[in-house]
Amino acid sequence: MIKTFEKHILFFVIVLFTSVHLYFILNHYLAGYNRFTEIWYAIYRFLGFLLFQ
Amino acid sequence: MIIFFVTNLLIFLSFYLLLINKKLTSISEKLVATVLLTTAQIILSELVLGTLEILTVNYLILLNTAIALIIIFVVFRKQRNIKAYLTDDYISLKSNLKSINSPYIIFLFLLLSLVSFWLFLSAILLPPRGIDDLTYHLPAVFEYIYHQKIFLLPVEYRGHVAFPMNAELLFLWPTVFFKNLIPIGLVQFFYGIYGISVIYVLSRQLSLKRETSIFIGLIFFFSPVVLTQAGVAYIDLIVSVLFLVSLYFSIRFYSTQISTYLFLAGISIGLILGMKYTMILTAIILQTVIFPKLIRKNSREILIYFLLISIFSCYWYLRNYLVLGNPVFPMEIFTESREFLSISSLNILYIVNKFKEIFGLFLYDTGIGSFHGGYGIIFWGIAIPSWIYFFIKSIMIKNRSRSVNIFILLQLLTGFLFLFLVPSFKFHRSPRLTIFMIGIGILAVGKLIEEFESQKIYKNTILLSCCVFSFLSTFQLARAKLPSYAIDIPIYDILSKKDYSQMRYLRFASSSSSFLWETLDYITLNYRKGLDCYFASSVLDYAGPIYGSRLQNRVWNFKEDKSKMPDAFIFLIHDEENVKYYGKKITIDEVLNNNNYKLIDLAEKAYLYLHKDFLEKNSIISNSLIRHYENYYDYEIKVASRFKNKVNNGAPIITSSYYGMGFQYLNMIDEINNPVHVLPVDKETQFIENSNITMFYSINKTFKGYDSKVIGKIVFKKNEEIILYFNSKI
Numbered sequence: 001m002i003k004t005f006e007k008h009i010l011f012f013v014i015v016l017f018t019s020v021h022l023y024f025i026l027n028h029y030l031a032g033y034n035r036f037t038e039i040w041y042a043i044y045r046f047l048g049f050l051l052f053q
Numbered sequence: 054m055i056i057f058f059v060t061n062l063l064i065f066l067s068f069y070l071l072l073i074n075k076k077l078t079s080i081s082e083k084l085v086a087t088v089l090l091t092t093a094q095i096i097l098s099e100l101v102l103g104t105l106e107i108l109t110v111n112y113l114i115l116l117n118t119a120i121a122l123i124i125i126f127v128v129f130r131k132q133r134n135i136k137a138y139l140t141d142d143y144i145s146l147k148s149n150l151k152s153i154n155s156p157y158i159i160f161l162f163l164l165l166s167l168v169s170f171w172l173f174l175s176a177i178l179l180p181p182r183g184i185d186d187l188t189y190h191l192p193a194v195f196e197y198i199y200h201q202k203i204f205l206l207p208v209e210y211r212g213h214v215a216f217p218m219n220a221e222l223l224f225l226w227p228t229v230f231f232k233n234l235i236p237i238g239l240v241q242f243f244y245g246i247y248g249i250s251v252i253y254v255l256s257r258q259l260s261l262k263r264e265t266s267i268f269i270g271l272i273f274f275f276s277p278v279v280l281t282q283a284g285v286a287y288i289d290l291i292v293s294v295l296f297l298v299s300l301y302f303s304i305r306f307y308s309t310q311i312s313t314y315l316f317l318a319g320i321s322i323g324l325i326l327g328m329k330y331t332m333i334l335t336a337i338i339l340q341t342v343i344f345p346k347l348i349r350k351n352s353r354e355i356l357i358y359f360l361l362i363s364i365f366s367c368y369w370y371l372r373n374y375l376v377l378g379n380p381v382f383p384m385e386i387f388t389e390s391r392e393f394l395s396i397s398s399l400n401i402l403y404i405v406n407k408f409k410e411i412f413g414l415f416l417y418d419t420g421i422g423s424f425h426g427g428y429g430i431i432f433w434g435i436a437i438p439s440w441i442y443f444f445i446k447s448i449m450i451k452n453r454s455r456s457v458n459i460f461i462l463l464q465l466l467t468g469f470l471f472l473f474l475v476p477s478f479k480f481h482r483s484p485r486l487t488i489f490m491i492g493i494g495i496l497a498v499g500k501l502i503e504e505f506e507s508q509k510i511y512k513n514t515i516l517l518s519c520c521v522f523s524f525l526s527t528f529q530l531a532r533a534k535l536p537s538y539a540i541d542i543p544i545y546d547i548l549s550k551k552d553y554s555q556m557r558y559l560r561f562a563s564s565s566s567s568f569l570w571e572t573l574d575y576i577t578l579n580y581r582k583g584l585d586c587y588f589a590s591s592v593l594d595y596a597g598p599i600y601g602s603r604l605q606n607r608v609w610n611f612k613e614d615k616s617k618m619p620d621a622f623i624f625l626i627h628d629e630e631n632v633k634y635y636g637k638k639i640t641i642d643e644v645l646n647n648n649n650y651k652l653i654d655l656a657e658k659a660y661l662y663l664h665k666d667f668l669e670k671n672s673i674i675s676n677s678l679i680r681h682y683e684n685y686y687d688y689e690i691k692v693a694s695r696f697k698n699k700v701n702n703g704a705p706i707i708t709s710s711y712y713g714m715g716f717q718y719l720n721m722i723d724e725i726n727n728p729v730h731v732l733p734v735d736k737e738t739q740f741i742e743n744s745n746i747t748m749f750y751s752i753n754k755t756f757k758g759y760d761s762k763v764i765g766k767i768v769f770k771k772n773e774e775i776i777l778y779f780n781s782k783i
Contacts, residue, residue, distance in 0.1 A: 004508075007504065007505065007508055007511065010438070010439075010442055010501075010504075011505070011508075011511050011514075013438045013442075014434065014435050014438050014439065014501075014515075016438075017433065017434045017435070017437060017438045018430065018433075018434030018435060018518070019434075020416070021415065021416070021418075021430060021433040021434045022430060022434065024416045024417055025416075025417060025418055025421065025430070028418075028421055028422060028529070029430075029525045029526075029528050029529065030525075030528070031528075031532055032422075032528030032529055032530075032531040032532035033528055033531075035528075035531040035532050035539070036527065036528045036530075036531035036532075038531075038541050039171070039531055039538070039539065039540060039541045041541070042540065042541030042544040042545060043170070043171065043174065043540070043541075043544065045544065045548060046174075046544045046547070046548070049547070049548055
């Protein structure tokens with residue numbers, strides 16, 4: 001019983017840490033989305049060029 | 054290329070066979086040990102040949118192949134049942150691979166394949182573009198290759214050239230075979246992949262399941278700083294992974310007292326000591342687990358252990374002591390150092406500030422989006438609380454593996470200790486020094502996953518979150534500027550069939566001089582002899598790009614014999630008062646007034662001069678320069694062509710404007726006969742006075758003491774008037 005409670009607390013603390021960190025940093029990650037898609041689109045075009053040239 | 058892979062394979066195979074019956078417990082442990090020994094042999098062979106001044110690809114192949122064949126021969130003579138061992142390893146490997154059945158692991162493997170492809174393309178399409186790569190890691194490597202020996206570059210250039218260079222020798226290894234820059238971007242990537250297996254064995258040491266161990270190994274690779282470091286010639290990832298290897302073999306020796314582990318620990322500790330001074334601290338910490346068991350060994354084994362450490366590290370420290378009088382140059386041990394905290398500056402304010410900085414690291418992940426840092430959401434959100442929980446638990450619960458668990462987990466504090474010792478002004482670029490902290494934190498995540506075995510919803514939430522956060526990390530790779538992985542730009546250049554030098558993409562990482570490195574590289578790509586290039590700068594002292602993408606050029610400043618003048622000059626002068634000169638002081642004014650040199654390209658405050666001998670008609674360099682002008686000065690050529698008929702009396706054209714490049718192009722293709730003098734900004738008057746010129750053309754500029762007549766006027770773009778003047782002395 002105590003052990004299970006301990007795990008609930010542990011999970012809660014992890015959610016807390018992750019949320020606080022994400023609150024400050026998530027924008028940094030999401031800001032890369034546009035460039036990420038652009039780069040992968042270019043790779044897709046490049047593969048097409050290499051395979052079906 | 055084939056020879057390179059065969060040589061590597063042979064070294065790897067020889068050590069694999071050597072370790073086949075050495076009481077190593079698993080195939081994964083053997084692989085980790087084999088890669089370590091392969092790394093060690095490569096570095097040692099380069100050190101030996103470099104010291105003997107015969108560091109050539111042929112000797113490297115010869116020496117390494119000979120050692121590998123001797124080892125294989127000895128193993129086959131001594132070992133009767135190799136086939137049985139191989140079968141065991143094959144079965145073990147197969148059962149390991151069977152663990153890859155979780156959807157989370159499959160997802161991470163797919164992500165790994167995609168990111169690997171991206172990093173592989175980056176290595177091919179983009180040049181080395183890290184700050185430290187270009188300032189000292191790579192110039193040292195290129196000089197070793199050119200001179201076929203390992204030597205100390207002039208420390209006046211940078212104190213960093215006296216750092217231990219074991220890791221740089223790993224960049225030298227493929228470069229000496231391929232003679233270009235492409236494999237450099239893949240060296241740290243290889244050690245990133247190696248890191249996955251190192252985390253795996255460490256995790257197994259903590260009694261975690263195979264499936265969990267593979268999973269956490271993979272999420273280590275997807276930490277933002279590991280990803281951003283994987284494609285550049287920084288050495289922090291290599292050092293941290295090899296530190297984790299030495300940690301693993303140290304605790305294996307502690308647990309088993311088997312000498313093989315002791316020797317492997319000795320080799321790995323020696324290697325990291327020969328890579329970074331900061332590793333002295335970690336090496337001392339590792340001795341706390343090695344020493345209690347080492348004293349029980351016989352004197353021969355103790356001697357071998359210390360000998361192995363010395364063989365792989367002493368060269369650099371001894372050299373610095375003999376040449377510079379300080380084994381850890383440029384660090385100062387006994388006086389106040391800029392690199393690390395000194396006792397005198399340790400006070401309450403420092404401690405409070407340091408805690409604030411470390412807390413800031415948790416909130417903002419200092420350095421994220423660059424090779425300086427970015428431990429990732431998994432580390433700060435999941436690993437840190439898990440680490441706290443399991444560290445406390447390891448102390449409280451007494452069992453057989455207690456001390457090993459505590460020691461492994463304690464290494465996270467070693468990382469924080471490093472960060473504590475780093476002065477504040479360097480803190481923002483220091484998280485990269487302790488990438489191994491991520492590995493330790495990730496091990497706590499592995500323990501957490503198994504702790505939640507009975508709470509499936511929690512376990513799956515953690516696994517899913519790790520996958521999502523790993524995916525998010527790859528976005529960081531897309532937006533990173535230091536270094537850039539923007540391969541879409543070179544891809545579109547290829548698709549539009551443009552002919553550019555690889556150095557074109559240095560501009561993602563650098564300032565105006567990157568344009569001139571590109572010019573220098575482009576015009577010398579097919580000129581095998583290459584050029585001796587002098588550089589002086591008031592901003593960045595990047596020597597690396599001068600060598601060119603096929604290592605065709607040399608840096609004149611580093612030459613011992615300076616009797617012959619350089620073939621080319623690169624000046625980057627943003628602040629005339631603070632230009633740094635290396636080797637010999639040659640100012641831009643001296644070059645400007647030397648009739649043998651011509652300014653062939655310029656970018657904002659950056660100037661490239663070339664000896665006129667290389668500009669003879671139809672020479673390789675001259676033809677390449679014409680193509681370069683066509684690529685880059687399309688607009689300027691159009692403007693100059695419009696003025697072509699106005700400059701008909703043979704007087705020189707003198708200007709610091711970019712339009713001068715258009716006229717220079719017309720002159721090179723014999724469209725005009727006028728000599729063209731493109732000059733640095735505000736140097737025209739000085740040039741005219743020194744050369745006693747009475748009549749000349751100028752663009753958008755008139756001169757005191759000269760009668761200036763407007764010869765032509767064009768409005769090409771909106772609000773941009775281009776005026777051609779003819780000036781004659783009053």
